[in-house]
Amino acid sequence: MADSAQAQELVYLVTGGCGFLGEHVVRMLLQQEPRLRELRIFDLHLGPWLEELKTGPVQVTAIQGDVTQAHEVAAAVAGAHVVIHTAGLVDVFGRASPETIHAVNVQGTKNVIEACVQTGTQFLVYTSSMEVVGPNIKGHPFYRGNEDTPYEAVHRHPYPRSKALAEQLVLEANGRKGLRLGGRLFRAIPASVEHGRVYVGNVAWMHVLVARELQERAALMGGQVYFCYDKSPYKSYEDFNMEFLGPCGLRLVGTRPLLPYWLLMLLAFLNALLQWLLRPLLLYAPLLNPYTLAMANTTFTVSTDKAQRHFGYEPLFSWEESRTRTVRWMQTMDSSAQ
Numbered sequence: 274m275a276d277s278a279q280a281q282e283l284v285y286l287v288t289g290g291c292g293f294l295g296e297h298v299v300r301m302l303l304q305q306e307p308r309l310r311e312l313r314i315f316d317l318h319l320g321p322w323l324e325e326l327k328t329g330p331v332q333v334t335a336i337q338g339d340v341t342q343a344h345e346v347a348a349a350v351a352g353a354h355v356v357i358h359t360a361g362l363v364d365v366f367g368r369a370s371p372e373t374i375h376a377v378n379v380q381g382t383k384n385v386i387e388a389c390v391q392t393g394t395q396f397l398v399y400t401s402s403m404e405v406v407g408p409n410i411k412g413h414p415f416y417r418g419n420e421d422t423p424y425e426a427v428h429r430h431p432y433p434r435s436k437a438l439a440e441q442l443v444l445e446a447n448g449r450k451g452l453r454l455g456g457r458l459f460r461a462i463p464a465s466v467e468h469g470r471v472y473v474g475n476v477a478w479m480h481v482l483v484a485r486e487l488q489e490r491a492a493l494m495g496g497q498v499y500f501c502y503d504k505s506p507y508k509s510y511e512d513f514n515m516e517f518l519g520p521c522g523l524r525l526v527g528t529r530p531l532l533p534y535w536l537l538m539l540l541a542f543l544n545a546l547l548q549w550l551l552r553p554l555l556l557y558a559p560l561l562n563p564y565t566l567a568m569a570n571t572t573f574t575v576s577t578d579k580a581q582r583h584f585g586y587e588p589l590f591s592w593e594e595s596r597t598r599t600v601r602w603m604q605t606m607d608s609s610a611q
C-alpha cells in the first residue's frame with residue numbers, strides 16, 4: 274500500500290477496472306498513489322478479487338455498471354478527481370457486432386467525457402490503442418516510429434475505427450469546462466456542529482408514501498409527526514455543502530472558523546439593523562442574521578426509524594445517488610444561468 278504520509282484526499286475512478294489492464298491499474302494505484310482517499314472500480318463484470326482490496330486504508334468502491342448507460346457513468350464519476358477510462362470491447366475477431374463495438378468504445382467514451390464535464394472532474398486518462406495508428410490496410414510498416422512520426426492511418430475494421438473515434442473525442446474534449454466554480458470558501462462554522470440533511474427526492478418519496486398509507490392506517494398514523502431521514506451523512510452545514518461544491522472546484526479553507534463567534538454575532542446584528550433601516554427603501558436580506566447564525570451553530574440531527582415502523586418508509590435514493598443528482602442539478606442550474 275502507498276505511504277500514507279501525504280494527505281489522502283483524491284477520488285479516482287477506473288472504468289473497466291476488472292479487465293486485464295484495469296486490474297493492473299487498480300492495484301498499481303493502491304501501491305503507488307499516496308493521495309488516494311477513494312478508488313472506484315466501474316465494470317460490467319466485477320471480479321471477486323475486489324473484496325481483498327477493501328481491507329486497506331483506501332476506500333475501495335466497486336460499481337457494477339455499463340459505460341453505454343450515461344446515467345450509470347455519471348453516478349460513478351460524480352465527485353471523482355481523476356478518471357482512468359480503460360473500459361472497452363477489444364474484438365478483432367468478429368465476436369461482437371460493429372454496432373456493439375461502437376456503442377461500448379465510442380458512445381461509452383462519450384458518456385465518460387460528458388460525465389466528467391457535467392460533474393467537474395478535471396482529469397481524464399483514456400486508454401487508446403496502437404491500432405489507432407496502424408498498421409493500415411496497405412501494410413505500410415511503422416518502424417520504430419514515435420507519436421510524431423507521419424503515417425497514413427486507414428481504418429476499416431470496427432475495433433480500430435472505434436478506438437480512433439474515441440481517442441479523437443477525448444482529445445477534442447481537452448480544455449472543456451464543466452461547472453468549475455473555483456475559489457475558496459472560508460470556514461465560518463465549527464466542523465463539530467452536526468446538521469442533518471435529507472435529499473429532496475427522499476423527502477418527496479416520504480410524502481407520497483405517507484399520503485398513501487395514511488388512507489389505510491389512519492388510526493395508527495393520524496395525528497403523528499414523522500421526521501424525514503435518509504442515509505445522508507451527519508456533517509456541519511458547510512462540510513455537507515462541500516460534498517457538492519468540492520466536485521465543482523470549490524475548496525473549504527480552514528479546520529476552524531476564520532472569524533470568532535462574537536464577531537459573527539456582531540456582523541449578524543449589524544445586518545439585522547441594516548435590514549430594518551433600509552426596509553423603507555429596499556430589501557436587504559443577507560445570509561447572515563442572528564437567526565441563521567444561531568441555526569448554523571447549533572447541532573441538530575435526528576436518528577429515527579418511526580416512518581419505517583409505521584408505514585414501511587425506506588429512502589428511495591442512496592447517499593451516492595442523492596449526491597450525484599444534486600451535483601448534476603447544480604450543473605444544470607449553472608448552465609441555465611450562463
Ligand SMILES: NC(=O)c1ccc[n+]([C@@H]2O[C@H](COP(=O)([O-])OP(=O)(O)OC[C@H]3O[C@@H](n4cnc5c(N)ncnc54)[C@H](O)[C@@H]3O)[C@@H](O)[C@H]2O)c1
Binds near residue numbers: 377400436
Ligand atoms: N490488451 C491489449 O493488448 C490492448 C492494447 C491496446 C489497447 N487496449 C485497450 O485497453 C483497454 C483495456 O483492454 P484490456 O486488454 O484490459 O481488455 P479487457 O477486456 O481485459 O478489459 C476490458 C474491461 O472493460 C469492461 N467492459 C467492457 N464493456 C464494458 C461496458 N459496456 N461497461 C463497463 N465495462 C465494460 C470489461 O468487463 C473488462 O473488465 C481497452 O480500452 C482496449 O481497447 C488493450
Ligand SMILES: CC(C)CCC[C@@H](C)[C@H]1CC[C@H]2[C@@H]3[C@H](O)C=C4C[C@@H](O)CC[C@]4(C)[C@H]3CC[C@]12C
Binds near residue numbers: 510565566
Ligand atoms: C455563518 C453563516 C453565514 C452561515 C449561514 C448558513 C445558514 C444560511 C444556514 C445554516 C443552517 C441552515 C438552515 C438549516 O439547514 C435548516 C433549515 C430548516 C428548513 O426548514 C428551512 C431551511 C433552514 C432554515 C436552513 C436555512 C439556511 C441555514 C440557516
